[in-house]
Amino acid sequence: MASANLKLESQRKEYGRALLEMGAKNDDLVVLDSDLSVSTRTADFGKAFPDRFFNCGVSEANMVATAAGLAMAGKTVFASTFAVFATGMTYNQIRQSIAYPSTNVKIAASHAGLSVGPDGATHQMFEDIGLMRGLPNMTVVVPADASQTYQATYALAAMKGPAYMRFGRADVPPVSDGHEPFRIGKASVLREGKDVSIIATGQLVHAALIASSMLAEHGTDARVVNMSTIKPLDTGVILDCARKTGAIVTAEEHNVVNGLGDAVCAATSGGYPVPVRKLGLNDTFGESGQAEELMVRYGLTAEGIVDSVAKVMKIRQ
Amino acid sequence: MEHSPGTPSVSELRRIARDVRKSVIRITNAAGSGHPGGSLSSADIMTALYFGLLKHDPKNPHWEGRDIFILSKGHAAPGYYSVLAQAGYIPESELMTLRKLGTRLQGHAHTGVPGVEVSTGSLGQGLSIACGIALAHRLDGRKSRIVVLMSDGENDEGETWEAAMFAAYRKLDTITAFIDRNGIQNDGFTKDILDTSVLEDKWKAFGWNVITINGHDFGEIIHAYSTSLQTKGRPTMIIANTVKGKGVSFMENNPSFHGKAPTADEAAKALKELDRTD
Numbered sequence: 001m002a003s004a005n006l007k008l009e010s011q012r013k014e015y016g017r018a019l020l021e022m023g024a025k026n027d028d029l030v031v032l033d034s035d036l037s038v039s040t041r042t043a044d045f046g047k048a049f050p051d052r053f054f055n056c057g058v059s060e061a062n063m064v065a066t067a068a069g070l071a072m073a074g075k076t077v078f079a080s081t082f083a084v085f086a087t088g089m090t091y092n093q094i095r096q097s098i099a100y101p102s103t104n105v106k107i108a109a110s111h112a113g114l115s116v117g118p119d120g121a122t123h124q125m126f127e128d129i130g131l132m133r134g135l136p137n138m139t140v141v142v143p144a145d146a147s148q149t150y151q152a153t154y155a156l157a158a159m160k161g162p163a164y165m166r167f168g169r170a171d172v173p174p175v176s177d178g179h180e181p182f183r184i185g186k187a188s189v190l191r192e193g194k195d196v197s198i199i200a201t202g203q204l205v206h207a208a209l210i211a212s213s214m215l216a217e218h219g220t221d222a223r224v225v226n227m228s229t230i231k232p233l234d235t236g237v238i239l240d241c242a243r244k245t246g247a248i249v250t251a252e253e254h255n256v257v258n259g260l261g262d263a264v265c266a267a268t269s270g271g272y273p274v275p276v277r278k279l280g281l282n283d284t285f286g287e288s289g290q291a292e293e294l295m296v297r298y299g300l301t302a303e304g305i306v307d308s309v310a311k312v313m314k315i316r317q
Numbered sequence: 318m319e320h321s322p323g324t325p326s327v328s329e330l331r332r333i334a335r336d337v338r339k340s341v342i343r344i345t346n347a348a349g350s351g352h353p354g355g356s357l358s359s360a361d362i363m364t365a366l367y368f369g370l371l372k373h374d375p376k377n378p379h380w381e382g383r384d385i386f387i388l389s390k391g392h393a394a395p396g397y398y399s400v401l402a403q404a405g406y407i408p409e410s411e412l413m414t415l416r417k418l419g420t421r422l423q424g425h426a427h428t429g430v431p432g433v434e435v436s437t438g439s440l441g442q443g444l445s446i447a448c449g450i451a452l453a454h455r456l457d458g459r460k461s462r463i464v465v466l467m468s469d470g471e472n473d474e475g476e477t478w479e480a481a482m483f484a485a486y487r488k489l490d491t492i493t494a495f496i497d498r499n500g501i502q503n504d505g506f507t508k509d510i511l512d513t514s515v516l517e518d519k520w521k522a523f524g525w526n527v528i529t530i531n532g533h534d535f536g537e538i539i540h541a542y543s544t545s546l547q548t549k550g551r552p553t554m555i556i557a558n559t560v561k562g563k564g565v566s567f568m569e570n571n572p573s574f575h576g577k578a579p580t581a582d583e584a585a586k587a588l589k590e591l592d593r594t595d
Contacts, residue, residue: 030456054452054487062479065442069449072435073457093476096439097446101428 008171009146012110015167016041018153019078023049029157030070032056032079034063039169040080040110060089064107068097071104076157079105083112083166084125091131098162099135105163106156107132112166113253114281114298115203115291124286125166130258132164133231139163139184140230142252142260144205145174148228151182159184168253170291172203175226187234193223196309197241200251201227201260204279208251210302215309222309230260235267242272247316249277249308253300256280277312279304324369327535333403334364338564339591340399340412346584348395348416351424354574356396358499358532358559359466363393363400365538366464375405378431384461385450387435389443390468390497391425392576398422398430406432441474443467444494448480451489462546465494470502472513478523484552485524492552493545497532499561501572520554532557564591 023029023045030052037043037055046053056063060081067079080086086109087094098105109128116124132140141156141163143149149167156163163184180188190205191212200208205226212222223245225237241248248268250261261278268274281298295301325333337360345351367373371384388397395415402409407421407430414420421429425438435446447463454461471477484492496516504510513519520527526548530537538557545553561575562568565587568579579587 030453051456056479056483059476059479059483061441061476062445062448062483065445065476066449066452066480066483068442069446069451070453071449072446073450073453075453075456092439093442093445096436097442101436 006173008173010171011143011146011149011167012039012041012169014146014150015108015110015153016044018150019045020048022154022157023052026076026157028075030054030075030077032063032067032077034058034060034081034085036081039082042078042080060085061093064090064093065097067105068103077105078108080108080110082123082125083109083128084123087128087131087164088125095135099137102137102161104160106165107163108153108165110167111169113168113202114286114294114300115168115170115253117170117291117294118288120288121285126255126281126286127258128164128166129230129252129254129260133263134258137162138231141165141184141228142201142230143167143228144202144226145172145176147174147178148176148182151178152228155182155184168203173206175205175209182228185229185232185234187225187227187229187237189223189225189237191222191224193221193245195221195245196313197223197225197245197248198251198305198309199225199227199238199241199248199260199264201230202253204251204253204300207300207302208305211305211309214302214306220309227260230263233263233267235271238264238267239271242268242274247275247312249279249305249312251279251300251305254280255283257283275312275315277308279308330364330368330535333368334361335564335591335594337364337396337399337403339588340402341395342565342579342584342587342591344399344412344415345395345578346581347413349578350416351395351578352392352576353395353578354501354561354568354571355390355468355497355499356393357563357565357568358561359390359393359497360396360563361533361535362466362495362497362538362557363396365535365542367400367404369539370542371462371464375432378406382461385434385463387437387443387447387463387465388426389437389465390440390471391437393466394422394424394426397426397433401430401432404432406430440468440471441476444477444480444484447492447494448484448487448489451484451491452487454491461491463492465492467494467496468502469496469498469500469507469513469516472496472516473511481520481523481525488550489552490549493542493555494552495555495557497559498556499559501561501570501575503575505572516556520556524551526551526553527556528553529556529558532559533563564594566590
């Protein structure tokens with residue numbers, strides 16, 4: 001896990017900051033929320049641009065289809081709530097009114113994954129990436145840290161069409177310096193290595209970097225990839241990992257069913273089959289606890305990744 | 318309702334609606350599936366809208382000054398496409414491709430068809446989309462009317478009531494919605510499935526201007542629509558009492574024709590009946 005002296009940063013805060021900045025420059029940017037605007041940080045946009053901010057109340061389905069209507073009439077729309085509601089209460093509205101007609105709506109969901117913490121299983125969403133990546137026309141973005149969240153918000157506003165972005169509640173350590181531009185659909189190789197590849201997304205990218213240092217101490221040279229777009233998937237980087245290292249570990253704060261790991265398996269099986277070990281939530285719901293305690297309990301840690309690397313390398317032999 | 322020079326008379330509207338009904342029978346029969354019952358019940362409302370009430374231009378479907386129509390009950394696509402063909406958005410010959418491989422005329426209303434603003438079919442979303450469009454128009458200073466045609470079964474959907482609350486709270490008075498209250502949903506009579514009565518009281522309680530009309534009387538449709546245009550500060554719901562399968566004796570009030578096409582024999586009989594109506 002993150003070492004004590006690392007400065008943790010809020011992804012939500014950076015999402016809200018990007019919206020606020022863009023709102024000043026783009027009169028066609030509108031933002032919707034469903035009664036969680038303080039938590040998702042859309043409230044700052046609402047204070048600055050009250051005529052372009054629509055708090056829909058606890059009505060997620062209406063929020064999503066209203067967002068679609070705003071986009072059909074020419075607006076660039078961000079709609080936010082917690083990931084469990086943003087995708088779980090609204091799947092058919094997203095499917096029919098956003099994905100199918102390719103509406104210019106960006107669903108930006110906070111409180112994704114296990115690190116929601118004490119709120120417990122009903123609020124910990126591990127299935128959202130799967131729901132969204134299964135939709136034609138949908139772009140799925142998972143920024144790894146605060147700075148990437150800020151950049152991704154700009155990138156989503158600049159692209160036309162539907163997109164889903166998810167980030168967590170908990171503050172996370174930085175993995176990017178903010179200088180490298182965020183390009184939707186492009187993964188970044190954070191560390192070169194020849195023995196194994198760790199392809200991670202979200203806050204597990206940081207754990208992957210720590211894991212690579214731990215592995216290096218034992219003579220294993222791991223390549224680390226930040227897969228910040230799940231769809232469209234950077235298949236080129238994945239196949240490059242398969243060819244160069246011959247084994248892959250995926251790491252995500254999401255169910256191992258339908259998430260990044262399955263996307264990577266689909267890419268390798270069709271292009272260059274190698275053993276893949278998927279680290280994530282093992283088809284389970286969560287529970288209450290502090291974010292860091294939960295990540296340890298469910299094995300979503302650097303140690304968990306090191307353990308997965310050992311297992312995948314065993315399979316390869 | 319002021320009759321501008323181009324607005325047809327009531328007898329002309331009746332003739333168009335009869336042609337729309339005949340088209341519904343022919344094309345659902347040709348498709349072998351589809352939803353004739355709700356197309357027939359809403360044929361007069363859609364005819365009144367496209368031939369008397371909406372500002373629109375079939376030659377320029379994206380004209381900036383147009384009113385926006387959303388068929389929230391997307392299963393009435395056979396009726397909708399027939400009206401669009403009559404209005405000149407699509408060739409009448411294309412109607413026979415309904416539901417067939419490669420067609421633009423998807424089984425439920427689809428934006429690939431010129432004139433169709435919103436793809437629908439999963440009930441309950443049309444009013445929410447109307448809210449979004451109304452909000453965008455308010456920001457942009459556009460004066461278009463946003464018209465939604467809903468089914469009575471659609472009142473079962475929770476999202477309908479989310480949108481009802483939202484539209485009233487946001488004072489979206491550019492929205493005129495119709496409920497095609499034909500009393501029948503997929504599985505049978507609404508009173509036996511999930512009774513939504515008294516609908517008027519529900520919509521009033523949600524803050525809407527509510528008008529009940531006979532949905533087959535063009536005078537009443539036109540008058541209610543005109544009233545909605547004058548209503549400020551709240552959206553209008555026109556609850557139109559209609560007859561499912563209207564115009565064909567054996568389809569009227571018959572739940573089995575909600576989602577079933579007429580056979581060749583039934584279609585021939587239906588067309589004969591419709592020809593006899595004035």
